[in-house]
Structure formats: C-alpha cells, structure tokens
Amino acid sequence: MTPLSALRLPYLPPFSWSRQRGTIIAIAVFAATMIALQLITGQGIAYFDISSISASAATLALAALGETIVILAGGLDLSAGAVISLVNVVLVTQLGPHADMGTGLFTLVALVIALGLGAAIGALNGFLVAYVRLQSIVVTLATMFIAQGAALLVLKFPGGEMPWDFSLVFTGDVITEGLPAPVVVLAVAILFWLLLKNTRIGTGIYAIGSDAGSAEANGVDVRRARFLTFTFAGMCYGAAGLFITANMGGGDPLIGAKMLLQIFAAVVLGGTLIGGGRGGAVGTIFGALTLTVVVNIFLVLGVRTYYTPIVEGVILLIAVLGFSLGRDSPVVEITRFWRATLRALKESSLPSRLRVVGEPIRFGGLDPPAGGGGTASAVSWLDRNRAVLRFAVPAYVIYIVILGVTVGIFGGDFSPLAYLNAMLILTAFLAILGLGQGTVIITGGLDLSVPWTMTFPAIVVTTLCNGLDAPAVWVIPVSLAIGIAIGFLNGMTIVLFGLSPIIVTLAMNGILEGVSLLFSDGAPIGKAPPALAWFVTGRIAGIAPIGWFLIAFVVVATLYLNRSAPGRRIFAVGNSERVSRLSGVRTGFPIVGAYVLSGFCSALVGVFLAGFSAQAFYGMGDPYLLSSIAVVVLGGTLITGGRGHYLGILGGAILFTGLGIMLSGTVLPEAVRNIIYGLVLLGAIVALRERASA
Numbered sequence: 001m002t003p004l005s006a007l008r009l010p011y012l013p014p015f016s017w018s019r020q021r022g023t024i025i026a027i028a029v030f031a032a033t034m035i036a037l038q039l040i041t042g043q044g045i046a047y048f049d050i051s052s053i054s055a056s057a058a059t060l061a062l063a064a065l066g067e068t069i070v071i072l073a074g075g076l077d078l079s080a081g082a083v084i085s086l087v088n089v090v091l092v093t094q095l096g097p098h099a100d101m102g103t104g105l106f107t108l109v110a111l112v113i114a115l116g117l118g119a120a121i122g123a124l125n126g127f128l129v130a131y132v133r134l135q136s137i138v139v140t141l142a143t144m145f146i147a148q149g150a151a152l153l154v155l156k157f158p159g160g161e162m163p164w165d166f167s168l169v170f171t172g173d174v175i176t177e178g179l180p181a182p183v184v185v186l187a188v189a190i191l192f193w194l195l196l197k198n199t200r201i202g203t204g205i206y207a208i209g210s211d212a213g214s215a216e217a218n219g220v221d222v223r224r225a226r227f228l229t230f231t232f233a234g235m236c237y238g239a240a241g242l243f244i245t246a247n248m249g250g251g252d253p254l255i256g257a258k259m260l261l262q263i264f265a266a267v268v269l270g271g272t273l274i275g276g277g278r279g280g281a282v283g284t285i286f287g288a289l290t291l292t293v294v295v296n297i298f299l300v301l302g303v304r305t306y307y308t309p310i311v312e313g314v315i316l317l318i319a320v321l322g323f324s325l326g327r328d329s330p331v332v333e334i335t336r337f338w339r340a341t342l343r344a345l346k347e348s349s350l351p352s353r354l355r356v357v358g359e360p361i362r363f364g365g366l367d368p369p370a371g372g373g374g375t376a377s378a379v380s381w382l383d384r385n386r387a388v389l390r391f392a393v394p395a396y397v398i399y400i401v402i403l404g405v406t407v408g409i410f411g412g413d414f415s416p417l418a419y420l421n422a423m424l425i426l427t428a429f430l431a432i433l434g435l436g437q438g439t440v441i442i443t444g445g446l447d448l449s450v451p452w453t454m455t456f457p458a459i460v461v462t463t464l465c466n467g468l469d470a471p472a473v474w475v476i477p478v479s480l481a482i483g484i485a486i487g488f489l490n491g492m493t494i495v496l497f498g499l500s501p502i503i504v505t506l507a508m509n510g511i512l513e514g515v516s517l518l519f520s521d522g523a524p525i526g527k528a529p530p531a532l533a534w535f536v537t538g539r540i541a542g543i544a545p546i547g548w549f550l551i552a553f554v555v556v557a558t559l560y561l562n563r564s565a566p567g568r569r570i571f572a573v574g575n576s577e578r579v580s581r582l583s584g585v586r587t588g589f590p591i592v593g594a595y596v597l598s599g600f601c602s603a604l605v606g607v608f609l610a611g612f613s614a615q616a617f618y619g620m621g622d623p624y625l626l627s628s629i630a631v632v633v634l635g636g637t638l639i640t641g642g643r644g645h646y647l648g649i650l651g652g653a654i655l656f657t658g659l660g661i662m663l664s665g666t667v668l669p670e671a672v673r674n675i676i677y678g679l680v681l682l683g684a685i686v687a688l689r690e691r692a693s694a
Helices: 017-039 047-072 080-101 103-130 136-154 163-169 182-197 200-217 222-248 260-269 279-302 305-322 328-348 350-354 386-413 416-442 450-465 473-497 499-520 530-538 544-563 565-575 577-580 587-611 621-634 646-664 668-689
Strands: none
Touching: 017 200, 017 279, 017 587, 047 080, 047 182, 047 200, 047 222, 047 260, 047 279, 080 103, 080 136, 080 222, 080 260, 103 136, 103 163, 103 222, 136 621, 136 668, 163 182, 163 222, 182 200, 182 222, 182 279, 182 473, 200 222, 200 621, 222 279, 260 279, 260 305, 260 499, 279 305, 305 416, 386 646, 416 450, 416 544, 416 565, 416 587, 416 646, 450 473, 450 499, 450 621, 473 499, 473 587, 530 544, 544 565, 544 646, 565 577, 565 587, 621 668, 646 668
16 A cells, blocks of 8 residues: 555646636636725725725635535535534623633633634534544534534523623734734634645545545545544634624624525635535635625625625526536536537437436335346335335334323323324425425435525415415416426536536525515515415314325325336436436436426425415525435435435424424423434434445
C-alpha cells in the first residue's frame, strides 16, 4: 500500500485554472457586484461600507466554510442553521448573566463554549456517518431537528442580552479605526482553511471527495477523514453562532432556521462542486460576500424583501449550473445524448434506441426471479416477500407498543373512536406525503421543496375561495396543478442539467417562499371552503371522510409503486441509473415522474391542511419536511434508493402519527417532541441501515 505522503495526486496541482476557476470567478463576481453597488449609490466604497458588508457576511461565510469542508469530502450537512441557533441561545442564557467577569475572560469563555458545542455536534454527525456508516443527509437532518428542538428548549422566545464590550470585540475596530473586526474574522477563516488544506487531512478531504475507494486504496484513513470533516464543520458553525450572537447582542432560537439556502448558495457561488473533490473555502467566503452585497443593492433600490428568497434560489441554480459546464459535466453528457438521439432519428433507428426493455425481475423486494426453470408461484409467499417483511413489519410492531402506552397515558379519557379518527386524519397527511417523498427517495433523490410546495397551494385555496364553496370547484384543481408544475420543474431541472436534487429542491423551496410572500402580500388571508373543512374533519358513518379516502389511496399507491411497470422502472433507476439506461430504460421519465408525484402529493396535503385548520399560514409545511422523510425511513425504504414498499411507508406514517398522539398526552413541550422525533429517526436508520452502510 502506498502511503498518502508519497502520493502524487493529479487532481491537486499547485495551480490550475480548472481547479482555481471557481475561486477566481467568485472573486470576480464579488468585484462586479461591488462596482454595481458603487454605480447605484453614486459614492465610493467607504470604511462604513466595508465594515457593514463584512459584518453582515461573516456569519454566513463562517457557516458556509464548514459546509464547504463537508461537501469537498463528498458529504452534505443540513444541521448548520440549527447548530448556529443552539450556540446563540446557549451563549445568551448561560453566559449573558455573567457579564461582570471582564471582557477578555468573557470572550474567551464564549469562544470555548461556541467552538466546543459546535465541534461536539459535528463529532456526533461525523461518528454516525464515518463509523456507523449512515447517510450524511439523513443523519444531519435528524440532528438538525434535535439541535433546533434543544434551542427552543433553552430559549423559547427571542430575548436575553450580551455585554456591549463583547459585541465590540467582533463587530468594532481592531486596534485602531480603519480595520474592522469582521474583516479580521474573515481573514482568520481564510487562514484556517489554507492551513487545513495543506495538511494531510486536507489532502485526504479532497482525495475521498474525488474517489473514496481510490483514496482508501492509497492509504487514506477515510473514516477518520470523514469524522474530522464534520467535526471541523461543527466548529465553523459554532464560530458562526458566536459571531451572530455578538452582532445581534441577544438570542433567537430560530435565528439560523432560514440560513440553509444561503449557505448552499454561498458554497456553490464560490465554485465548490456538489459531490466533492473540487472547490475551496476562499471562493465560498467571497460567495457569501457577494450574496450580502446583492441584498444591499436590493435595499438601495427599494426592492421588497419578499424577492430575497427568490433571488437567492435563482442565484443558487444559476451558480451550480454555471460551474457544471465543464468538459465532463452532466450538461455536456446530456447534450451528447440528445445529439446521438437526433442522429438516430435521421437514421430511422430511434425506436430501437428508445425501446424500453421489459424487466422480468420486480424491484423492491417483491418477486425474486424463479430459479431452476421453475415459476415464481413455486416459491412460497414468505420467501417472495421476506425482504419486505424484514424492513416494513418493525414499524407496525413498534406502533402496537406505542398504542398500549397511549392507552395507559390517557387512561379513562381514552376514546377508541376519537383516537381512530385522529389517527386516520393525521396519518392521511403523512401517508400521502410518504408516497411522493418515498418515490423520490427510491429513485435516489430527495425533495426538500416539500414545505413550501405544501404552503403555496394552501394559500392559493384560502385566498381565492375565502370561505366559499363555489370557487373551490376550480381553485382546488388549480392548486393541485401548481404542485404538479413545481414537481415537473424540479424533475426536469435535475434530469436535463444533471444537478443535485438537494440543491434544486432547496432552491425551489426558497423561490416558492418568495412567491408565496408576493402572492399574499406578506399576510395570508381568507378561509378554506366549508366543504373542504368537512371533508377533513366531518364524519361519514362515524369516520372522517378523509379516512375513507385514505383507504382508497393506500390501495392505489401500493399498486402503482410496487405492482406497476412505472413503479418497476422507479426501482430500477434507484438501484442503478446507469445500468437502467444501458438496459434501455428511459431514466428521465421515472425521475421526472417521481418529482411530479411528490409535488402533487405535497399540494394535496397542503390543501387538506388548509381544510383542517380552516386557513393557511406561513411555515405550515415546515414540520412536514422531517416527517415526510422519517415515515419513509421508518418504513424500511433505503435512503440511497432502490428498495422500499408503500405498505412499509404506510407503517412509518402510522408509527410517526401514533408517537405524536402519545406525546400529546404528556406535558412535554414541543421542543422536546422535536428532539424525540429526531432520535427516533436516527434509531430507525441505525436499525435498518443494512445496504445503506455498504
């Protein structure tokens, strides 16, 4: 085995335009936006401008630096914003009352707490990803909700105060006027990155991001490197939490909740490749500065803040598309594919090129091929469905235990019929979302646009119907069509340009937030039509109508996902998109179809929620992002795609709903429930990891 120190890594030259292009472009774009700001204001760049821009950008830059380290190593971290919030409230509540200890000691203790807490959460993420070998997406999503729940537990509402002298250390001047402290903070961040990059650990980060298998074969301790990337990232998030605390002078448990889109936008704008192996933190920091300058330009021009998430989402998409236009980018490969298709059309060979090969094997653990020349009927039902039972049954078994505990908690107040209706209504929401998100996950993707794909159609229904049934005849179909259109845009963008599903759907979520703000002018109005409210909360033979709808939905969903030809192609793509393509399966259709289904399901649940609450409100879809993923994972679906069954997803929805009803019968605050949900999700992916750990 060749030691890492003796390797000559062709992908890490001292300087190469192809490797440094992202950083150079990021700096050039930042310079261009600064020039544009000067032209708009008609003034030169003054000390106040430098201080203000750097102070506004520092938190984002530090957080994006941590995300960059993780992405370079081939991972993704969704917990950044929640860690920032947790660090902020811990500093304010635990350290704020001790302002009399002196500025120097106070700052040192704050630094140790922030970096230590961030590193601890990062180390937990790193341990689960590197040593337990879980997928970084699900691990960090779970820790995101745990950290966010902990932040709300520490400080329920914004408040608290930090010493003014402490804030000046990070937001004032260094030594003398003319050198803003935020500039020094950014310089220290760049120095930290340059030192890390030129160590063995830094080389290992690039190596495993380029090809983890080759890196391990050449002496890189992949597990240790991955563990350290998340630990370093957590320290960066802690530093971001420290800086934003100094900048705000107080605490807010939700301060980091909206930062995820900005963080990924800064990373991509800085030239870092989603997937790992190319990019760097210097470009990321300038990407964060650029986003801050763009916001300042909006303020100068008097543009409404409603447009900010739209612009951030568009910038993210344009940036990731622009940096993917290399020689071997997916865009180029897709262009070659269509050129070959057009050539085949001219040669009259298109039918054979687009022919879909019928697969005798049913994917998803349903019907294994018969051996020895026999037929599938010769194999027992238990053998044919062993894989399904292995991963789907645990959710139902655990739910039975939860049901027993629930009866014990409520005691004499437990009403079977009321409990059944509550279960049917709440399970319907998660079961419908589970079909959409589960189908996307089975293809190997993830839909992070669920929250606002739910919220926007709900706002459309309540605004246009305004408590009347007559308009609902056309408004509800239009709202569902909006969800379908959103899913179609997600799927087509992913397929046509070969972009990361997480980036595309995250950007779409931000765009939809801005669109919702514009549509409702900042405040949703109106009420859901009475017929819709009755459908969700009324009764037919003692059961809510949505409960009867759920029964029919489960039958259709099971037949579609696990018993139809389109469903088999979805599993085929999830097992191996390349093999499916070589086998003649048109992989673009199943992928786009999965996102269309997810958009439709999200919109449908949003409409139902509007009926359930009789109105729509901002953030109504936020709690369902974790839920939509949790029910899929709890039902035994493999997070990397290719394995799952809708009856398992239904079991996950029943389990998650039953857990929520059980917790509602306790005195536990909502923050603790979020922590429990996150822990349950982590426990599920550990227990059902099998192939995901390979």
